[in-house]
Amino acid sequence: MAYYRSVGDVPRTRHTQHRDPEGRLRHEELMGEEGFSSDSSLLYHRGVPSAIVASEVWALPDQARVPNHPLAPRHLRLHDLTTGPDAVTDRRLVLGNADVRISYVRTGADPSAYHRDAVGDECVFVESGSGVVETVFGLLPYRAGDYVVLPRATTHRWVPAEPSRLYCIEASGHVAPPKRYLSRYGQLLEHAPYCERDLHGPTEPLLVEGTDVEVLVKHRTSAGVVGTRLVHDTHPFDVVGWDGCLYPYTFNIEDYMPITGKVHQPPPVHQVFEGPRFVICNFLPRKVDYHPLAVPVPYYHSNVDSDEVMFYVAGDYEARKGSGIGIGSISLHPGGHAHGPQPAAIEASLGAERFEESAVMVDTFAPLELGEGGTACEDPAYAWSWAGRRL
């Protein structure tokens, strides 16, 4: 996220004395990626960011995963999944591997727990609902269609204005625009399907008074992802100003400009972000292929190095007609199985000029395993939907 931003009260010169009107020193914190060798920001705290008064185990929601074995394409109906109301603690794990975990929650209207994910960046797609995410960098309003990108270790909480359906993509590293969209110095290039003005970061500091504030921290151990409840001496939202290139932001799918072609374009033209060993793409309403003999739905494809997860958000997904998939569904198409349209969908698509679909795709380079939430909402008939029968 190499776009400089400055919010609130920062000193003229970095690493110099910065005092409040009463003469008390602010506490400068550098929050930086890859040691001191990548994007970072400098934050100026009223309190001491290191001051904690308690540390105890936070038992994460069930993180157990089972392999996709025997191998099968899967259809999961997320809208059949019931969840508790907390945007952080009530997420149910749907799919995951060591690189990325996908979980789902339908929030209530109350604020979540305070949280920071020290495992990696979170990219949360807002399927429906609105509200704000309070962060140590300031407020981030969110609405349906937003990706909310929260860098690793950003302290935050979700404050829904209304119940919100959140599709949470939790990385084990950093999520960013694809490198091929960027200039050598990090500007989004002309061929990219979005630009800097479409990315919305905090605009003013968020200052909250308080003591003994609990923050739930997700972090790494050699045994996998675990949780710890840290109690901060003073409220972590005490940053009077910050500047730099590392901060949370939102991007809405309506600002994504789909790239179309004379014949069918492959998924990389729909890419929006990349993470370590996975990519995020979105398929959005667009004009489709204009060759007179074009076949607008995809050809069958065998992604030999990937597992592909499609989350169907809105509209009418032409290639999946006849499969049972609808809004709120996930399909998992794993490596080792060629997938494509239901046969009747190919003929039905001929001559189409527009697709009205909205779907978010995650392609992983390592196999995905099923979380308890995924198993709980599976449609067992999907694997046989192309053949129309089962032995």
Ligand SMILES: [Fe+2]
């Ligand atoms: Fe596919």
